[in-house]
Amino acid sequence: MPTDGATVQVIEGEPVTISCNVESNPPSTITWEVPRSVPLPLEPEFHISAIRRNQRGTFSCTAANSIATTTKMVIVDVFYPPRILTNVKHKQVTVGAKLTLTCAAEGNPVPKVTWLNSSNTNSAILANPLVIPAVSYSMTGKYVCIANSSRFGRDEKEVFIEVTGKPVIMPSSDVVYAEVGSAVELRCEVGAVPPVNESFWSWTESDGNRTALWSNGTKHRFSAYQLLSARGVTMVLAIDNVMPDDFTHYTCTAINRFGQDSRVLMLKPSMGQEDRGK
Structure with missing residues (x-):
């Protein structure tokens, strides 16, 4: 047996022999x-052919005769690879709600657990639990x-x-500039799951x-349509041959079965035309 109180480090699956x-x-x-x-040994020496993680711990032997009693012990530490225990493959959350994801893992040495957004190539390493x-x-x-082990x-x-959840119209410029006689497009980018089923x-x-x-839809010089985008859809209002009366506020509204969202855009004359109108 090694020195009393010593720690013996082994990898799971390796053979271990302890003698007294x-x-x-x-x-x-x-x-x-x-x-x-661990089965209780009956001999001064016993052998574990392939040690398991649940067999780690303190092994002690006591020798006694009519004169004295002595005890020595050794601590067997079993190393094994990291393994993630959490088995959630899909998580649905409502827009605007708080999200907490905890990833449980085991291993010896204890692994460092982190998160990574693999859909975003620029994502930083995120702490565990993941809280948004x-x-x-x-x-x-x-x-x-990711459960990372140093060994x-x-x-x-x-x-x-x-x-x-309900549609959310993404932040963008609230002001669009155009010249009289030109064509212009006003755009609202909308995120929505389930998809937008109505918009105007x-x-x-x-x-x-x-x-x-x-x-x-189309009305005179105005046309409204949607484009698919990475986040959902982009609502477009196209105005042909802009007239002075077109410089006003425009509201885009997107609707799905959870609700709706709206955003106001302002169409203004280009700076040069504003100066000429004074």
């Missing part, structure tokens, strides 16, 4: 104390839990985060009447 050799007169009786998952105070549609994608490498598991533009005419134009 005693010289005494009169002869000593040897008894063992071993971890519960308010989820946005841009956070939809694949997240990888064995790493284990990985992927979770797909699906963000659902609305504005107030010079006579005070409110006008609404649904997507894929």
